[in-house]
Amino acid sequence: MGTLKGLLPDQLEALGCQIMLGNTYHLGTRPGPSVIMKAGGLHKFMNWNRALLTDSGGFQMVSLLKLAEITEEGVKFQSPYNGSEVMLTPERSIEIQNSIGADIIMQLDDVVRTTTTGPRVEEAMLRTTRWLDRCLGAHQNAATQSIFPIVQGGLSKALRTESVKQLIQRDVPGFAIGGLSGGESKNDFWKMVHLTTDLLPEDKPRYLMGVGFAVDLVVCCALGVDMFDCVFPTRTARFGCALTCSGQLNLKQKKYAKDFQPIDEGCDCSTCERYTRAYLHTIVTVEPVACHLLSVHNIAYQLRLMLSIRESIEQQRFPEFVCKFMANIYTNKEYPQWIVDALAAVNIHLDPADPTAEN
Amino acid sequence: MKFILSSVASCSNRIGYIKDIERLPGLMLETPMLLLYAKGGSIPHLTYEVLQMVTKDKQPLHIPISTVAHCHEAVTAFRKGIADFTGLKEYFTFCSIHDPAVATPYGFNDKNTISIWPRNGRKQLDPDKYMDMIEAFQPDMYQALCDGDTDLKSSKKRIHKSIDKSLMFFEKCLERHEKSEKHLPNEKFRILHGCWNPGTVLSMVELGIDAFDSSYPYTVTERGGALIFQNCINNLNIPSSATDALNAAEPVTDIELKPETSISAQSSSEPPEKKKISTQEASHAEEDKYVVSKTQGHTTESQSSRLNKIYELSLLDEKYAEDFTPLSRSCSCLTCQKHTRAYIHHLLQTHELLGPVLLTIHNLHHYMEFFKSIREAIKSNSLESLKRCVNERNDVS
Numbered sequence: 001m002g003t004l005k006g007l008l009p010d011q012l013e014a015l016g017c018q019i020m021l022g023n024t025y026h027l028g029t030r031p032g033p034s035v036i037m038k039a040g041g042l043h044k045f046m047n048w049n050r051a052l053l054t055d056s057g058g059f060q061m062v063s064l065l066k067l068a069e070i071t072e073e074g075v076k077f078q079s080p081y082n083g084s085e086v087m088l089t090p091e092r093s094i095e096i097q098n099s100i101g102a103d104i105i106m107q108l109d110d111v112v113r114t115t116t117t118g119p120r121v122e123e124a125m126l127r128t129t130r131w132l133d134r135c136l137g138a139h140q141n142a143a144t145q146s147i148f149p150i151v152q153g154g155l156s157k158a159l160r161t162e163s164v165k166q167l168i169q170r171d172v173p174g175f176a177i178g179g180l181s182g183g184e185s186k187n188d189f190w191k192m193v194h195l196t197t198d199l200l201p202e203d204k205p206r207y208l209m210g211v212g213f214a215v216d217l218v219v220c221c222a223l224g225v226d227m228f229d230c231v232f233p234t235r236t237a238r239f240g241c242a243l244t245c246s247g248q249l250n251l252k253q254k255k256y257a258k259d260f261q262p263i264d265e266g267c268d269c270s271t272c273e274r275y276t277r278a279y280l281h282t283i284v285t286v287e288p289v290a291c292h293l294l295s296v297h298n299i300a301y302q303l304r305l306m307l308s309i310r311e312s313i314e315q316q317r318f319p320e321f322v323c324k325f326m327a328n329i330y331t332n333k334e335y336p337q338w339i340v341d342a343l344a345a346v347n348i349h350l351d352p353a354d355p356t357a358e359n
Numbered sequence: 360m361k362f363i364l365s366s367v368a369s370c371s372n373r374i375g376y377i378k379d380i381e382r383l384p385g386l387m388l389e390t391p392m393l394l395l396y397a398k399g400g401s402i403p404h405l406t407y408e409v410l411q412m413v414t415k416d417k418q419p420l421h422i423p424i425s426t427v428a429h430c431h432e433a434v435t436a437f438r439k440g441i442a443d444f445t446g447l448k449e450y451f452t453f454c455s456i457h458d459p460a461v462a463t464p465y466g467f468n469d470k471n472t473i474s475i476w477p478r479n480g481r482k483q484l485d486p487d488k489y490m491d492m493i494e495a496f497q498p499d500m501y502q503a504l505c506d507g508d509t510d511l512k513s514s515k516k517r518i519h520k521s522i523d524k525s526l527m528f529f530e531k532c533l534e535r536h537e538k539s540e541k542h543l544p545n546e547k548f549r550i551l552h553g554c555w556n557p558g559t560v561l562s563m564v565e566l567g568i569d570a571f572d573s574s575y576p577y578t579v580t581e582r583g584g585a586l587i588f589q590n591c592i593n594n595l596n597i598p599s600s601a602t603d604a605l606n607a608a609e610p611v612t613d614i615e616l617k618p619e620t621s622i623s624a625q626s627s628s629e630p631p632e633k634k635k636i637s638t639q640e641a642s643h644a645e646e647d648k649y650v651v652s653k654t655q656g657h658t659t660e661s662q663s664s665r666l667n668k669i670y671e672l673s674l675l676d677e678k679y680a681e682d683f684t685p686l687s688r689s690c691s692c693l694t695c696q697k698h699t700r701a702y703i704h705h706l707l708q709t710h711e712l713l714g715p716v717l718l719t720i721h722n723l724h725h726y727m728e729f730f731k732s733i734r735e736a737i738k739s740n741s742l743e744s745l746k747r748c749v750n751e752r753n754d755v756s
Contacts, residue, residue: 003706003711003712003713005711005712005713006711006712006713006716007713008409008412008693008713008716008717009697010412010693010697011408011409014408026709030705030708030709031680031701031705031708035680035681035701035705038681038683039683039699039701039702045699045701045702045705046702047697047698047702257432257433258432258433258436258437260437270406270407270408271406274407274446275407275446276444276446278433278437278444279400279430279433279444279445279446281433282399282400282427282429282430282433283399283400283401286399286478287398287399287401287403288403288404288712288715289401289402289403289404289405289406291712292404292406292409292712292716293406296406296408
């Protein structure tokens, strides 16, 4: 929307944020590509001097709009503002993203729900490749904007493999993994991520779209993902929830009314420096400033997590980091099976709860 | 704590100083001063971090009791007072009874209590309950409980009753106050709460009011407005907002420059000499009338909203959609240095929380500069010039 939920660019810089995601659908509607171009691009419009990434606009349409009809030409839908018919083609998506001017842009892909089965999944995967070529053809700013294709294929090993095989034949600077943050089981989820990262080239960034929660981030880093995006930290801040190493705190709960600690003793963000859980309890969901305070903290938490992951990798102690991280979240050491399996697949073995169950 | 005046005339503008505050040694506040309106204990839309980007000075805060009544239990358990509880312990705090940004309903005070409207619905306070809260919150200055339920239409009987009750409440508050530890000086300090627009503020300063609150810039923010009235004396006779005017300021026609308030005027009686506790001056009737209407976007009087337009830009207006200039070219606040009207317009249109943040930063900065100008104008005897500059229409003329 051209802002990170009420925070100033100054605050985000202070937090160490390097890159922000903009929604092409929302920005393309309001204020629209013409205004953004007149402003000199989205960086100038919002006065953010670091990196920006835009998605294609496709996902919002499919998830937000009632009548989205997908054909070979593009996605046809009804404008929610005046009911007229609008067509989003690969060319148009790239045109808007070129106007917005983000550093990384996404192809328009044919998105299906993760729970979809049958021939539709293959159709979408193959069409995504054809749309990639149209996007590449329409892209005006290859020198200043990097375009990423999106791997599709649902939960089918064969289709995912084929998708990767086709996409890597194009000359692109990085790859996104799509269609995997919906309603699928965690067991299916990690297997598809693992399969895809094994097949993608090692020397180009891998961006897993729509992930996620702290646990998912850690596991997917282990599986070889480099980039993520998630609305969760700021969305949950709006509802009064704060993220910590040991889980979420819902500050609306009465038990925090006289809790005079900061959200997290170990956190050095500007919120934890001054504000207590007790005071936050009195303003969450009531005063807008509470949303900002929690957003600052939650973003600090996420960024600190990513920093710890990077540092532990650089210092060659990533497996130990993962074990410690999981032990903090699952204090009784009853780890969900999917996490155990996913990590084991890359040779990270968690301390089991029962020593006799060791493999 | 001392309040020292630098002039003696009884109904005239004056410069004063609040100093020797035990809790905050070294802090000196000059009056006429602006208290920053902080409902619920926070300045609307501003975290502490962002407040430092508006000003690093420790401005005094105004925390209306009705907006923190729900914190009473927690602050009592906390034991360190409301300023610390809300993360602002370095700040001088003043507690009033009511929220000046909201119209207070009439007719809900009875013989022994007055009503306030905190979050969970109407609450009745007698002096003891009120002082319980004050003792828990430990503000540096506070308003004694009083019955302010009068306006221009009140009957003589109502007015007398309100005075009698206020005196009685005041005695009781004073009793409780003296049983607490603090002792304070005798100078009378005059504070007038309410959403007074800049023209009215100047009229009140002329009469000798020492303090106001920032509920007015808050209500301007809430309706998507940015203050651009000239907030200092410009000797060149070109209003500093002239270039802004050229950039499509609000066209203004046929406006009578009567001072008007945009919320209910809380008038009250004049209690006798006292320590530490501030008074509320009775609003002296003048030919300039006070219009009673609700705030927060619900101005009922069209005259009031037309008048307010000379002080502010309405950023929701479509004409700003492609205006890539700052709110005000002569303003040094973060918003004007780093952002454009077009961006703010977009944020307001899409209901993004950053919109009110940017407007608050600008509006508070602008208003604080206004108060600096007021103090300078008093010292240099040029309040009349300031009044002219402030009320100057900011259309192209």
